[in-house]
Amino acid sequence: MYLAYLALIVRILLLGYERIIFKQLGQNSGSEESVFLIFATGTFFLLPFMVLAPMPSDYSYLWLACLSGLVYAVQTVFYVKSLSSGEASLVGPLYNFNVFFLLVLTTIFLQESLTLYKISGLVLLVYGSSFLSRQKNLLLSLMALIRDKACRFMLICSALVAVGRTIDGFAIRHIHPLTYTFATCIAMTAFLFIHLLVTGRLKSARSLFRNKRRTSIIAGAVDCYSYLALMFAITGIEVSIAEPASMLGMIVTVILAHFIFREKIAGRLVGVVIMILGAWLLFL
Numbered sequence: 001m002y003l004a005y006l007a008l009i010v011r012i013l014l015l016g017y018e019r020i021i022f023k024q025l026g027q028n029s030g031s032e033e034s035v036f037l038i039f040a041t042g043t044f045f046l047l048p049f050m051v052l053a054p055m056p057s058d059y060s061y062l063w064l065a066c067l068s069g070l071v072y073a074v075q076t077v078f079y080v081k082s083l084s085s086g087e088a089s090l091v092g093p094l095y096n097f098n099v100f101f102l103l104v105l106t107t108i109f110l111q112e113s114l115t116l117y118k119i120s121g122l123v124l125l126v127y128g129s130s131f132l133s134r135q136k137n138l139l140l141s142l143m144a145l146i147r148d149k150a151c152r153f154m155l156i157c158s159a160l161v162a163v164g165r166t167i168d169g170f171a172i173r174h175i176h177p178l179t180y181t182f183a184t185c186i187a188m189t190a191f192l193f194i195h196l197l198v199t200g201r202l203k204s205a206r207s208l209f210r211n212k213r214r215t216s217i218i219a220g221a222v223d224c225y226s227y228l229a230l231m232f233a234i235t236g237i238e239v240s241i242a243e244p245a246s247m248l249g250m251i252v253t254v255i256l257a258h259f260i261f262r263e264k265i266a267g268r269l270v271g272v273v274i275m276i277l278g279a280w281l282l283f284l
Contacts, residue, residue, distance in 0.1 A: 004209025004236025008245055009227040014226035016252020019083055019092045020260060021219045025044070025212055026084030033205040034047050034084075034219075036145040036192035039150035041220025043185040046178075046228065053178035064171040065180060068164050069187025075160035076188070078153045086150025088257040089265045092130050093272045094154040099123060099279045102239075117281050168231070177231035179233045186226060220267025244279040251276075 026034045082091045095141035100122060133148070145151045171180055195204045209216050233242045252273050257263045 001236045004233050007232035007258070008237060008242055009232055011226055011229035011242075011246050013252060014222050014229065014248045015246055016251035018219075018222050018226055018249075019088050019095075019253045020041070021215065021222055022080050023083040023261075025215045025219045026080040028085070029208050029212070030201065030204055031077050031081040031084065031135050032039070032192060032195060032199075033201060033214075034080050035073065035207045036073060036196055036205050037209055037216040038076070038080075038219045038223050039073070039185060039189040039192060040223030041217050042227075043189050043220075045221045046182050046185060046224050049178055049228075050182055051283065053176045053182070054177055058206065059112050060176040061171055061180060064167055065183035066187045066212050068167045068171065069184045071160055071164045071167065073191045075157050075164060075190045076159040078160070081242055082150045082153035082157060085153070086148065087263050088261060089254045089268045090148075091150045091154040091261045092253045092257070093132055093250050093268065093275055094129065094151055095158050096250065096272075097125065097129075097155060098158035098161040098276045099244050099247070101159045101283050102165060102243060102281050103275065104164055121239060121278045121281030122279060125275050126167075126278075128271045128274030128278055131267050131274065134267050138241065145199050165239055165243055169234060172231055172234055177235060181228045181231050182226070184227075244276070244282070247276050247279050 022034075022038070025038070079095075082094075103118060126142070128147060129139070130138050133141055133144040133151075135141040135144055168180075196205055200246075228245065230242065237245075251269070254265050254269050254272055258265045
């Protein structure tokens with residue numbers, strides 16, 4: 001249990017920095033190429049730890065890892081597109097909506113009830129998001145977010161995250177976190193490699209790595225270890241708790257965005273706190 005909570009703390013800190021390094025890698029670069037480098041270097045960083053993972057008794061988990069890998073490959077492309085084209089302190093908090101989509105999935109597929117806490121959480125989630133692009137009233141603030149392409153990319157990303165987490169929560173019951181994470185990373189890398197090969201953009205990915213080698217390596221390490229930390233966390237903590245808790249990393253992102261990119265965060269930080277509170281209420 002202590003390992004699970006330690007892993008969750010690591011997850012929060014890494015996730016907070018992840019959005020910053022992804023934005024730095026994706027700026028003025030192709031999103032698919034950036035994501036491919038993230039996955040490829042992340043898989044490399046995981047490789048030395050595989051000696052700690054026990055041999056699986058069967059390989060039925062592979063189809064789930066491939067399915068999860070496909071979902072996360074598409075999700076991360078939208079994630080990088082959003083971060084590279086919008087302000088991190090604006091689009092980053094919208095990632096929090098993944099808990100809303102996760103709630104929808106659990107309600108539909110697991111027949112969970114819709115309580116007053118959950119309704120209150122949804123209201124706070126929407127209200128908090130209005131602080132990200134503050135206008136004269138709530139409706140205009142929300143419309144400003146919807147009209148922003150980078151914000152739309154992040155909302156699509158958050159919906160796909162909910163799908164991926166649902167798959168992870170089931171798969172991790174039957175396989176060691178290291179084994180599952182490694183298989184998922186290989187699947188993500190393979191899907192992006194095939195995409196770049198078919199579209200003739202592998203050369204562009206090599207060029208990006210030469211130009212942003214250090215950033216690519218850091219982004220890959222942060223991404224794979226952040227995901228691995230979550231997999232360890234959900235071995236002792238329910239997904240419906242670990243995922244909302246991970247949103248505390250958004251506070252780290254907003255603060256770093258202010259100091260690194262000089263973004264104005266005063267009103268947005270209030271919105272982030274409100275959204276995190278709303279996310280917690282969704283799962284009470």
